[in-house]
Amino acid sequence: MPESAAVRVPAAPDPGASGPAAPGRHPRSAPGASEKGRRRGPSPRTRLLVAGGAVVVAALCFLFLFVKGSFDFAIERRLTLVGAMVVAAFAQGVGTVVFQTVTHNRILTPSLMGFDAVYTLMQTLMVFFFGGTVLAATDGLAKLVVQTVLMVAFTTVLFRWLFSGPTGNLHVLLLAGVVLGVAFESLSLFLQRMLAPADYDVLSARLFGRLGSVGAEHLPFAFAVCAAAGLYLWRRRHRLDVLLLGRDAATGLGLNHRGELTGALIVVSLMVAMSTALVGPMTFFGFTAALLAYQFSGTHRHAVVLPMAFLMGLLTLLVGQFTMEHIVYASGMLTTVIEFLGGVVFLAYLLKKGTL
Numbered sequence: 163m164p165e166s167a168a169v170r171v172p173a174a175p176d177p178g179a180s181g182p183a184a185p186g187r188h189p190r191s192a193p194g195a196s197e198k199g200r201r202r203g204p205s206p207r208t209r210l211l212v213a214g215g216a217v218v219v220a221a222l223c224f225l226f227l228f229v230k231g232s233f234d235f236a237i238e239r240r241l242t243l244v245g246a247m248v249v250a251a252f253a254q255g256v257g258t259v260v261f262q263t264v265t266h267n268r269i270l271t272p273s274l275m276g277f278d279a280v281y282t283l284m285q286t287l288m289v290f291f292f293g294g295t296v297l298a299a300t301d302g303l304a305k306l307v308v309q310t311v312l313m314v315a316f317t318t319v320l321f322r323w324l325f326s327g328p329t330g331n332l333h334v335l336l337l338a339g340v341v342l343g344v345a346f347e348s349l350s351l352f353l354q355r356m357l358a359p360a361d362y363d364v365l366s367a368r369l370f371g372r373l374g375s376v377g378a379e380h381l382p383f384a385f386a387v388c389a390a391a392g393l394y395l396w397r398r399r400h401r402l403d404v405l406l407l408g409r410d411a412a413t414g415l416g417l418n419h420r421g422e423l424t425g426a427l428i429v430v431s432l433m434v435a436m437s438t439a440l441v442g443p444m445t446f447f448g449f450t451a452a453l454l455a456y457q458f459s460g461t462h463r464h465a466v467v468l469p470m471a472f473l474m475g476l477l478t479l480l481v482g483q484f485t486m487e488h489i490v491y492a493s494g495m496l497t498t499v500i501e502f503l504g505g506v507v508f509l510a511y512l513l514k515k516g517t518l
Contacts, residue, residue, distance in 0.1 A: 168440035181184060206466040209458055213473040220480035228488045238378075243483065246376035246441055249384040251475030252392065254444055255451030257430045259471045260395060261463070262452060263402050265336065266422050271449045271510060274336060274433040275320075276343035277349070278443040280313050285368050289357060294364035306380050306439050309367040310387075313435035314428070321424055337429075370497060372442050373483070387436045391429050392466060398422070399464040406462060446504025451475030453507065 204212070215268060229236045258395055261272045290295050320338060354362060395402070402410045412419045437444070455471035482500060487493040 178393050201500050203460060206459055206461045206463070209460055209474070210466060210469060213458065213470060213477065217473050217477050217480065220484065224484045225482050227484075242376065242378045242381070243373060244480070245378070245381045245385075246373045247476055247479040247483070248382040249381070249388060250373065250437050250441050250447070250481055251451065252388045253433035253473035254448035255455065255469050255471035256392070256395065257433040257437075258448035258452040259455060259464070260465055261430050263405055264426050265502065266406070266408065268452070268456065269508075269515065270336065271445070271447075272430055273443075273445045273448075274343065275317055275339040275431065275434075276315075276346060277431075277434050277438050278315055278445060279343040279346035280316055281309065281438045281443060282350045282369055284309060285365060289365045292351045292421070294358075294361035297364060297368055301377070303379055303383060306383065306400055306436075309439035310432070310436045313438065314431050317435070319432040320427060322429060323497075325487045335441045348512065368442065370442055373479070373497065374493065376440060384436060384440055387432060387490050391433045394429055395426075395464075395468060398426075399468065402426070402464040442497070445501060446508055447475065447497075447500050449508055450500070451478065453511065454478070465482065 225237065225240050225244065258271050260267050262270060279385065285297070288300070320342075354365065357365065401417060404415055404417050405419070405422060405426075408413070409419050412422075434448075451471050451474050454474035455467050458474065459466045459470045461467070478500070479496070482496050484492070486496045486499070
């Protein structure tokens, strides 16, 4: 089905046009003339330009302000840190938006598929069998690739198993991801209680997001994964719009619903797995970036929401890191603060909606 065909099909009536949308779900609307009539404020393109300008200003301030000592050393470190932010913002923000599109729920995040639990279990097993020194000794591109491949293989096997049978569906997939995630977390916690105190301290430092410890040699691989995933999603942005209509409507419009859903989930798995292996678990960061993107986009079209999620995530990291380094003087606490605030926002949004 050509991509352009998806956007020429008349959209189903928007249940949110005459009342509030169903709690926890996307309004089932497709881009079209009716959306333009309901839009208030600046156009989506203007919103993207404003967000992009804010990101550029924040990046320049972070790179060139308050430089002490060697400028070459400082700019090299800051460029590497910005590169890690770009990867984390793209993978987590865009991945969460796509995941919420295929699940038709703005509360669910890719963390429910067990990525954080798989990462924690892999790190714990390495320390349990080889000691805490193995984490530093094996740092490198090879370890990043292996961890990414293992996490993607886990989710791919899960997809094939749950979608291969006649009863396989997305709800069973989400439930299986939650159950397996809890099982892996419990196993990791059991093994951690058996570690020596020194090994446990080393492991604990790896189980939090760590933008500042990303090596420059890891970034080319991460950029390549993000570029490939971004190209795939951008070429299917109109099909993602159709997926918002639901399985029955999308199938009726000629879309291979299962194929598109499986492909989108695998791409999301690749991005989130790579981001987790690179910077560590960031459970609520993607949710925060996606929520900000929905609020500031002024439309549900993925041609706007996807880049907005990336820009909002990157802006959050840049402003947060600048604040933590030069105002609060606690540069290593950014991911912890983001996770805390993201968790608060998540709970507030959940209580507001009143349902999953």
